[in-house]
Amino acid sequence: xxxxxxxxxxxxxxxxxxxxxxxxxxxxxxxxxxxxxxxxxxxxxxxxxxxxxxxxxxxxxxxxxxxxxxxxxxxxxxxxxxxxxxxxxxxxxxxxxxxxxxxxxxxxxxxxxxxxxxxxxxxxxxxxxxxxxxxxxxxxxxxxxxxxxxxxxxxxxxxxxxxxxxxxxxxxxxxxxxxxxxxxxxxxxxxxxxxxxxxxxxxxxxxxxxxxxxxxxxxxxxxxxxxxxxxxxxxxxxxxxxxxxxxxxxxxxxxxxxxxxxxxxxxxxxxxxxxx
Amino acid sequence: xxxxxxxxxxxxxxxxxxxxxxxxxxxxxxxxxxxxxxxxxxxxxxxxxxxxxxxxxxxxxxxxxxxxxxxxxxxxxxxxxxxxxxxxxxxxxxxxxxxxxxxxxxxxxxxxxxxxxxxxxxxxxxxxxxxxxxxxxxxxxxxxxxxxxxxxxxxxxxxxxxxxxxxxxx
Numbered sequence: 001x002x003x004x005x006x007x008x009x010x011x012x013x014x015x016x017x018x019x020x021x022x023x024x025x026x027x028x029x030x031x032x033x034x035x036x037x038x039x040x041x042x043x044x045x046x047x048x049x050x051x052x053x054x055x056x057x058x059x060x061x062x063x064x065x066x067x068x069x070x071x072x073x074x075x076x077x078x079x080x081x082x083x084x085x086x087x088x089x090x091x092x093x094x095x096x097x098x099x100x101x102x103x104x105x106x107x108x109x110x111x112x113x114x115x116x117x118x119x120x121x122x123x124x125x126x127x128x129x130x131x132x133x134x135x136x137x138x139x140x141x142x143x144x145x146x147x148x149x150x151x152x153x154x155x156x157x158x159x160x161x162x163x164x165x166x167x168x169x170x171x172x173x174x175x176x177x178x179x180x181x182x183x184x185x186x187x188x189x190x191x192x193x194x195x196x197x198x199x200x201x202x203x204x205x206x207x208x209x210x211x212x213x214x215x216x217x218x219x220x221x222x223x224x225x226x227x228x229x230x231x232x233x234x235x236x237x238x239x240x241x242x243x244x245x246x247x248x249x250x251x252x253x254x255x256x257x258x259x260x261x262x263x264x265x266x267x268x269x270x271x272x273x274x275x276x
Numbered sequence: 277x278x279x280x281x282x283x284x285x286x287x288x289x290x291x292x293x294x295x296x297x298x299x300x301x302x303x304x305x306x307x308x309x310x311x312x313x314x315x316x317x318x319x320x321x322x323x324x325x326x327x328x329x330x331x332x333x334x335x336x337x338x339x340x341x342x343x344x345x346x347x348x349x350x351x352x353x354x355x356x357x358x359x360x361x362x363x364x365x366x367x368x369x370x371x372x373x374x375x376x377x378x379x380x381x382x383x384x385x386x387x388x389x390x391x392x393x394x395x396x397x398x399x400x401x402x403x404x405x406x407x408x409x410x411x412x413x414x415x416x417x418x419x420x421x422x423x424x425x426x427x428x429x430x431x432x433x434x435x436x437x438x439x440x441x442x443x444x445x446x
Binding site: 054 | 359
């Protein structure tokens with residue numbers, strides 16, 4: 001016992017070092033696992049609050065671009081309304097979120113207060129959390145296309161696993177045909193993401209549009225992703241397919257978070273089927 | 277809290293603010309952001325290794341991690357260079373014992389100081405990018421990023437040494 005105590009006393013610093021280093025590695029591994037990182041994230045009260053302040057300054061500079069984007073979105077939505085002739089029922093459709101309607105998705109508007117795009121695991125912090133009905137694993141988009149999936153959620157802030165994250169995997173498909181694959185990122189260029197697991201029969205061309213596949217409960221089908229930039233075929237397989245994102249991930253402002261009303265039903269159903 | 281500790285606390289907060297507000301958004305050449313905050317390792321008085329130094333370095337890294345959603349990457353790297361700081365200085369100076377009482381980087385020759393800074397910065401950056409790209413298994417990318425970012429960080433540290441060297445005479 002005495003030897004043990006004297007050993008601890010002699011190697012005190014090494015033991016402290018080892019202990020803290022283990023903590024750090026534990027946080028790192030925990031952060032890399034797909035499910036939410038419980039401890040170290042910027043969705044908490046302090047970091048979220050500071051990022052909000054910083055963003056207030058930055059936002060002022062970007063107001064013009066953001067206005068243009070909103071105007072474009074308005075025009076697009078008005079055209080859509082005319083096309084589908086649903087103006088009469090618009091008031092009805094705005095009263096959403098009740099169980100009785102058939103609406104499947106509900107969009108929550110939010111603002112990005114911190115945006116990363118130059119690392120291998122990029123996260124975005126947004127200024128709404130549980131108080132606006134956000135939970136983890138919800139899709140995040142803007143008018144131009146896909147942005148990411150929510151991860152850690154606190155009361156007022158949430159972090160978003162950006163599509164520019166090597167841990168990110170999203171179901172996508174081609175607009176012109178029904179071939180599916182998944183979206184991933186190789187951490188090289190923030191404007192380019194990769195299309196994986198696409199069968200060669202899809203016969204893609206440069207410039208083809210890629211949209212979300214709708215095979216998960218996170219994104220509805222048809223959210224724009226990007227266009228095919230280049231690809232290579234080896235042994236009758238796609239070696240790589242690069243996609244040019246529609247979104248400029250370095251200049252994001254307002255986003256919409258997608259809440260899926262059917263999510264729980266679908267999940268329960270799937271769990272039931274796997275248990276049987 | 278004496279004056280020295282107060283200074284360290286100010287430097288700690290100042291470096292965190294500088295790092296998250298400005299330096300994390302530089303994006304030189306698209307992705308290079310210097311980790312200037314590790315100048316703390318050189319600023320902290322060189323004396324016999326104490327638990328407080330290890331703890332404060334760990335906290336500094338962890339604070340940066342909180343803001344950049346990087347798990348414990350910065351904490352691991354900063355703690356590691358804090359731990360090996362004195363051994364590295366000793367081996368570069370070729371001494372077995374240091375005179376801690378009046379040790380100062382200003383009294384060293386410039387090339388020795390540069391060597392200490394370069395060694396510790398490279399190790400720190402390599403740990404950061406190594407842990408970050410752990411899954412990708414892409415050693416080439418890790419080394420490129422380590423190299424380019426280290427150059428940027430070292431230049432900033434040298435500039436800060438030149439600017440603040442008189443004030444910090446302690």
